[in-house]
Amino acid sequence: MLEVSGVHTFYGNIEALRGVSVSVEKGQIVSLIGANGAGKTTLLMTICGNPRATRGSIRFEGQDITGQQTYEIVRKGIAQSPEGRRIFPRMSVMENLQMGGVTTDVAHFDKDVEKVFELFPILRNRRSQRGGTLSGGEQQMLAIGRALMSRPRLLLLDEPSLGLAPLVVKQIFDVIQNINRDGVTVLLVEQNAYHALRLAHHAYVMANGRIVLEGAGRELLANEEVRKAYLEGG
C-alpha cells in the first residue's frame, strides 16, 4: 500500500534520513521504533511531503507521491495525527472534528462523528468544550479522531503515547487496534517500544537515519538487542 524506497531527507545540510526503505501492507499495523533523533518523525513528515525527499521515491497505492504538496497527499487517503497533537486550541471539539472532515463529503459528517464518539466516548461529553481545555489524553484522542474524519485508508500516528499516563496509553493502543480492525492501515511511530511492538504486524527499528532491524512485531519483542536497547531501560 505504501512503499518508501531509498529515501534521503535533508534539513539544510543535515541528512536526517539516509536511504530509508519501508513497506506497509494493506490492513496491517506497522510500527517504527527508535531513540530520539533516529529520524522516525522525519520519515512520517517526508511521507506527507514536508520536508520533501531529496532522493528516493514514495508510492501510495501504486501512485508516486514523492514531490507533491502536503494537502494533495493527504487528500489521496492518508491522514496524519501529527507529533504534539496540534489540535486547534480555541476551537471546540466538534469544530476540530469538522476540520478533520473538511476534505470529505459533508453528507458523511454525522455518521463519521458518531464513529469517532464510539471509539472515544469521552469526546462526546466534551464536544462543545474548547480543544485547549482538554486533558493530554483527551487531546490525543481528539487528534486521532480528527485524522479519522477524513476517512483515510492509511493512518499515520506520531507518538500517540507521548506524555500520557500508563492507563491512558493502554486505552489509546486498544483503540488503535480497533481502528485497524475496521480496515484502516496504520503506520505507528513510537518510543513506547513494548506497546508498539505488541500490536504490530510488522515493525522497523530506526537509528541514525537508517533502518537497522525489521521483522514481525512479536519477533522483535523477543529480540535480544531490541530488549536491551528499548525495553529494559538503562
Added chain:
Amino acid sequence: MAVSAAEGIDIRPLNLAAMVREASITALVVFALAIGLVGFETLDVPGGVAIRTRFADVAVVMALAFVGRIALILLREHRPRPVLIVAPILTAIMLVLLLSETIFGSESGAALKRFMPFHDPVVLWGVVAVTVILAVRAAYAQTHVSSSLTLEERDARMDRIGAGVQRAARLLGPLLLGAAIVLPFMPFADRRVLDIGVLVLMYVMLGWGLNIVVGLAGLLDLGYVAFYAVGAYSFALLATQFDVSFWVALPFAGLMAGTAGVLLGFPVLRLRGDYLAIVTLGFGEMIRVILLNWYSFTGGPDGVSGIPRPSFFGLAEFSRSVPDGTAFHEMFGLEYASIHRIIFLFYLILAMALVVNVFTMRIRKLPIGRAWEALREDETACRSLGINPRNTKLTAFGIGAMFAGFAGSFFATRQGFISPESFTFIESAVILAIVVLGGFGSQIGVVIAAVVLIGLPEFFRDLQQYRMLAFGMAMVLIMLWRPAGLLAHREPTLRLFGRDKKPETNS
C-alpha cells in the same frame, strides 16, 4: 493607626520618608516631562517665533502629581481615610472656582478665577475628574474588604464579562440595528449627527471587512486602505470618464479591489506574522504612490472631482430640480430638503455594512470560514488535514479586499471628490485599531470600537486638540484592561444535534 474595614490585612506602619521619596520621584518624572511640553510655548509674532515660559504651570503640575502620588500610596497601604477627607475638599474647591462666575456673578467670580491653577477649562475638569476618582476609590476601600485580585483572576473575570456581553450581544445587535434604523427620524438627528453616523458606519463596514482578513484568517494586513483606494478610484474614474452610474459601478469596483487583493496576496501570503505585516504595509503605500504619480490616469495630487452622487436606485435624483428625470422629493410628494440625500446615504451604508456582517456570520459556519479560523490557529495542522493554505488565505484576502472596494466606492460617491491624501497609512492603522480593540473576530466589538474611536472624537470635535488625547487614552486603557480586545471571547459556531448542553465538567 487608621482602622480599616478590612480584617486580616497586613497594615504596616507608614514609612513617611519612603512615602515622600516615592512622591518626589514621581514629581521629578513629571518635571522632566512637563518642562518641555508645558514649560515653553511658542508664539507666532510678527517676524518670527517667540517663546513664552509657563514655569508656574509646571510647578502646579508637579505639586498635583506629588499630592496625587501620596494619595495613591495611602490607598495602597490600606489607609483610605485621609484621602477620603482631602479629595472631596479639593473637588469642592475646584468646582467652586470653576463655577465661580455662575455662582457669585461675573465680578467677584473673575476675582476668584485668579486662584485657579490653569486657565484651560478642559484641564481643570480633568483635575476634578481625578480627585473624584480618588475620592470614590477611597470610599470603596473604606467600606469594602479590599481584595487584590491577581492578574489571572481579573482576566478570568473580564473574560466572563466578555462572554456575558457576547451573549447580550444577541440582544445588543438587534437593539443597535433598531437604533440605527430609527436614528434619522429622531428629533435630534440633524445633519451633523447623521454625518457622524455615516462616518461611523463606513468604519464599521471597513472594520468588518478587515475582520475577515485579520480576525478570522489571522493575516495581519497593514495595507488594507489600498483596496479601499482601488474601490474609490475604480468608481470615481468609471463615473467621471464613462458616465457609469453608482449602481452599475459598485460591483465592478468591488471586483477590481478583490482582484487587486488576490494579485497582491499571491506573492506575499507565504509570509507570516510580522513579515506579512511589513510587506502589506509596503504594498499599501505603493498603491498610494502610484495614484499620486500616475497623473494622466488618476489626476495625481489633484485627485478626481465631480464624482456623481448616488441616485435613488437609478429612479430619482436628490436635487431641487432635475432637468431630465425625476427628483426624489417629487417622486414621493415631499418638500425638498437637502437632508434627504444624507438620510439615503445613511441607509445605504447601513445596508452595505449589514451585507458584510451577514456574509461573515454565514461563512464562519461554512467549511471555508472554519478553515480560515483553523489556519489562524495552526497552519501546519491545517496542511496535514488537506487544506490548501495558499488558496484559503487568498480567498480571505480577496474577499476582505472586495468589501473594502465597496466601501471605497461609497466613500467616493459621498465625498464627490477623492485624492490620494484620503488613503494614507493612518487610515489602515485606524481600521486595524478598530478590529484589534473590538477583539479579533468579534463583530459587535468592531461596532463598539468604531463608535468609540471614530464617533466620540467626531462628536467631541469642540475639544480640539484634546480629542486625540482622548483617543490615545482610550487605546491605553483598553490595552491595559483588555489586551486581547474588548470582546475577545470566541463562541463556537457549530452546535450539533440541536441539543447541545453545557459542557459537563465531570464524566
